[in-house]
Amino acid sequence: MRDGWAWRAGDGAAEPSLGAMNASVPVRATGSWPRRLLAFLGPGYMVSVGYMDPGNWATDIAGGAQFGYTLLAVILLSNLMAVVLQALAARLGIATGRDLAQACRDAYSRPVGIALWLACEAAIIACDLAEVIGTAIALKLLFGLPLLAGAVLTGLDVLLILLLMRRGFRALEAFVIALLTIIFACFAIQIAMAAPPVRDVLGGFVPSTTIVTDPAALYLAIGILGATVMPHNLYLHSSIVQTRAYPRDEAGKASALRFAIADSTIALTLALFVNAAILIMAAKVFHGSGHTGVQEIEEAHALLSPLLGVGLASTLFALALLASGLNSTVTATLAGQIVMEGFLRLRLPDWARRLVTRGIAIVPVVIVTGLYGDEGTARLLVLSQVVLSMQLPFAVIPLVRFVSDKGKMGVFVIPAWLKILSWAIAAVIVALNLKLLVDTLTGG
Template sequence: MQNSLEEINSTVRYNDNYPFLKRLSAFIGPGLLIAVGYMDPGNWITSMSGGAKYGYVLLSVILLSSLMAMLLQSLSVRLGIASGMDLAQVTRRMTTKNKAVVAWIIAELAIMATDIAEIIGSAIALNLLFDIPLVIGVAITVADVFLLLLIMRLGFRKLEAVVGVLVFTILIIFVFEVYWSHPDAREILNGFVPQTAVLTNSGILYMALGIVGATIMPHNLYLHSSIVQTRQYNRDSNPSKKEAIRLATIDSNLQLSIAFLVNCLLLTLGAALFYGTHQSLGRFYELYRALKESHIAGPVGGGVMSTLFAVALLASGQNSTITGTLSGQIVMEGFINLRMKPWMRRLLTRLLAVIPVFFCLYFYGSSIANVEELLVFTQVFLSLALPLSIIPLLMATSKKQIMGEDFVNRRIINIIGWLSVVVLCVLNLYLIVETLLEVI
């Protein structure tokens, strides 16, 4: 079996004899690409709407879902380094050829669904910032693929650096916006304490399920198990692999902590500006307009707040484009061993993703509201696809034949992992039913 992402596998310099901080810095990067999936445009509306409707009470739910994400991503790291395979390759090994093809199709559709959300986010951001028509904005997103290829030619570390700049752009913008919105610090701290209202109030419960159910993205598990292998640790040494797992897990938890902070900032911004105003914040344009018209946004004014929001949305969409195209390569090569030229594969993936968006624009009109309806259906499909990624991950990391005796999961990790699977599946099933009932 060929290496995962062979063109960049083991290309980042690393030496076990480096001082600790230099060893850690060599592993900083993959976690940034993973964190992107936890602060993508699809998560923004849920967090800000949750704050606007229910104040700070859902901060405890963001904390819980972030801890669950850290666990699953750490298992993905362990799988990639210990087995030398990514999740797609391992799943192919554990199943039959026909089932692998079905799993590949579902994984590709999940990546496409994620890509649709990023295309919509980027196109709306371009519309808000430059008044570019949505059709043209969607077409512009196709060019992102070639920008990615150009960056990749400069080296994987350059790609990680670009993603890092965009991630910290988003973080800084929302720190700035929350600062000027003057949130109640005491209420924020109280929000991290679980409250019975989350379970007893049906509206809060539904929003909480939305936050948890939409947090874990299937493509992130495939992506992380692959890109951790870009480091040049000793594949034949268990001590070296253990150290690589430790450093990669630190990187993952550090970057997911940034994603956790961004989601908390989003909810806090919604609560500080709009809680108690009875203002509907269901879509990107409504969020933008609400920020623009806000009269309590400090001396910087609502216009600056809304513009920065659109810039952050554009940065988020660009980040997610990068991770989505890489994930497409991983699942295609891992499940069915189909190899194409990088530019052709990434262009094909993006074109397949923009077709539903163009279809919506053509048949339902070029309004932002119509395009945003696609987000509902993409989230439903991601909920369906999620168990098909998590279950193989837990199964694989529990097998000595795949992981080796020194790297299999401890019993407590398996217990927590399978409980997380059950919780996520139940929550996602509930969300799917509720969403379909709303549509019907």
């Protein structure tokens, strides 16, 4: 470990995170608070995508079907943890002008940096794998395409990414927010159709002893918590908050930090609604009708319309899944670029970066689907989440360590109470992820 940041000469000016996109979005220096906030809205919504991607759906469905509204408390706790950690990522980026990957490169020896890069690349590929599977399932549900064909078609989204990136960062954010709006609307309509009892829903947000005493409930709770913070989201957020053209002095950074935290907190509240809505819908429709064994996305889709008595329900479910998969594609691509440039200073053309990661993700889906059919793909989705769990400590621990160090953060170092809270959250998430990993590998 080097003393302080020990930035190499010229690094900060020569290598801004995300290159030309850094400080490319103008913001208001004066005006009302809501109008100034509007200019900062965007990065938080891009980060929130990772909290409602296809990899999270199966856990929420299984939790609601098996235990009703009980695990809503776990979703709420997970979201509160996410709010804190994403705020730390934003703080690191704004205070130091470095994203998490750049910070790791400059703070650790090269062998450690390479190891962290490899771990993060594995996580991004695993996340991309979940997106391929989720999008392929959505295409199958909506258009009847075989999973194999749907997985291959997902490779074409590289064209979409290229088009958006050429139009600037605001276009990228607008696309993400538009798809998030579709997801939100789909689940709002489904919740209205299901009409869950408000008292039971509110009661679900109160922690229950069942979560701890029932081994099956505890396992699902660990799964929900374990999939809460996507490792690449921390790298992503620490970079994209720097796309705003705020003054790079102390006052400008302090103002930007306030707006960035407000942005991510609002966006993660939307993610809380979506995740809670999936579980609430499963609780009302499946648990309420005795279908407590529903676990897979396709099974949930098949049962929704018959049990609700509304043909549109399953279509809305599949549409939200497709929007989720497409959205995750954008953020994973951007995270991949940030990680590669931050750790290695290696810049690849956007199309090359996307083709490499998406190609690596498509190959296992094609092989597993061809050999084992749809059931094998569902297992592959679970495996992708385990890989993400393995990488999480290597992102959370450096982040908390950096923002706790006054030598690195200066006046923006986190206060003692937040330091204690951050380390506690890191310890809980790491411990639960490790338990989830062990249980998954041992069949516990």
